Amino acid sequence: MNERQIIEYITAQAGPADGQLLKGIGDDCAVIRKDDQRVWLLTMDTLVESVHFNRAFHPPELLGRKAVSVNVSDIGAMGGKPVFVLLSAGMPHGFDETWFLAFVRGLTEACREYGCFIIGGDTVASPGGLTFTLTVIGEARADQVLYRSGARPGDSVWVSGPLGLAAAGLELLSRNIEPENRAFDPLREKHLNPPARVALGQELAASGRVHAMMDLSDGLATDLAHLCKQSGTGARLFAPDLPGLGMLAAAARRTGCDPLHWALSGGEDFELLFTASPEERSTLVEVAETCGLKIVPVGVIVAGAGVTLIQPEADGTQREIAISYQGFDHFRNGNGG
Ligand SMILES: [Mg+2]
Structure with missing residues (x-):
């Protein structure tokens, strides 16, 4: 099971x-x-x-x-x-x-x-x-109280910060790669001592502008699939919008890992994932700024089911990849992706 x-x-x-x-x-x-x-x-x-x-x-x-x-x-x-x-x-x-x-x-x-x-x-x-x-x-x-079940088609999907850092940090720590390299400290720190976005969660709830919310513990692909299932919706994510890929690039090269896999499936981000009407964009950005955080829109809630990743290709076309539940499962081997 x-x-x-x-x-x-x-x-x-x-x-x-x-x-x-x-x-x-x-x-x-x-x-x-x-x-x-x-x-x-x-x-x-x-x-x-x-x-x-x-x-x-x-x-x-x-x-x-x-x-x-x-x-x-x-x-x-x-x-x-x-x-x-x-x-x-x-x-x-x-x-x-x-x-x-x-x-x-x-x-x-x-x-x-x-x-x-x-x-x-x-x-x-x-x-x-x-x-x-x-x-x-x-x-x-x-x-x-904000539940996972409130997302509506047309909602923007937001995350409260960069994704995949903890997974990258764990990879660096467990393989003892460049422990002296200070540039990797934010990645290691995110695994060792992740902050919880409690103040932001309270502010977003108090704003009355958010439809659905959860925290990211098992990776965006899996957690967004949970939120969509509870809401009876689907979602589309645009790969270049995922925050943190730049912060992962050097560690990905050094370890031979895929930064997109870390961002979607790594787990333990402990950022907030939430949805709201696109008209609320500036209000939500201001709410997050009062908590010292920069929230990022990463996709849209759609009618239907499942989470799809939109990946632009070098030839100008777009690839659509089904990624529901492609995250960390505690009863599968490895990191699941
Ligand atoms: Mg949770």
């Missing part, structure tokens, strides 16, 4: 929920009614040693920060504010205490920065290496 089939099976078996649950499986967070005006947002993510991180090159403070970022990113992706955190830590016998204390320092520091607070959790023995699971609880105004 692949990841999608596993989730679909659990969804089918779980059956219908009661009226307090506004959204269950299938979005960045579960959404639960809190009171007349507000909702709780709940999300969980796990980092597993040798799958999601490698202690050989991942400093513990930065891994602690990343454990928080990857979770609060899902809260921001629905327009919410992270409030509470639960941590479950699985650790082998004789674990490195100095390493663990540094990890916790990074984790609590990031919690403070995002405005959330650790309220509990669990510690267990893990024979197979370190495992960290965070549950983050956020809140939002019920009338501002």
Whole structure:
């Protein structure tokens, strides 16, 4: 089974929920009614040693920060504010205490920065290496929550920043390529210590101009396919518009990798992906500027299904490539593309 089939099976078996649950499986967070005006947002993510991180090159403070970022990113992706955190830590016998204390320092520091607070959790023995699971609880105004399902044909598709940097950084780090080359630092940093666009998510939700939103964790090709499926639409992406390809070029040459593959399928970008009517362009750009970010339109939502990449060829023609779900799948080998 692949990841999608596993989730679909659990969804089918779980059956219908009661009226307090506004959204269950299938979005960045579960959404639960809190009171007349507000909702709780709940999300969980796990980092597993040798799958999601490698202690050989991942400093513990930065891994602690990343454990928080990857979770609060899902809260921001629905327009919410992270409030509470639960941590479950699985650790082998004789674990490195100095390493663990540094990890916790990074984790609590990031919690403070995002405005959330650790309220509990669990510690267990893990024979197979370190495992960290965070549950983050956020809140939002019920009338501002942004779901994946709101995209409409004609919408512009936006991303909040360059794509593929984390995948490139991971490639450089795992092969120890040019560790002294400062030009590659932004790529490595994006894998080791990715910022979550929580403030932008909240501002976009408050603007009332956005139709659908999610965060990019598994690569644009896969995540946009999820958004389209939930919205009952398709999407077309224009390859030259994808932001970050220039930043990837030198690393791609050095590693022999394809920058377009990184941008579409690399995963762990933790940028926001959202759609809005094309008339909102200047308003949205201004909203992002207040957060110090430069958002980029990369395509358009269309009637139908599936994600298509438009690739201009040297002879002036255009190639159309179906790329739905061509991203990172946790149950396939390698990076999936
Ligand atoms: Mg997400």
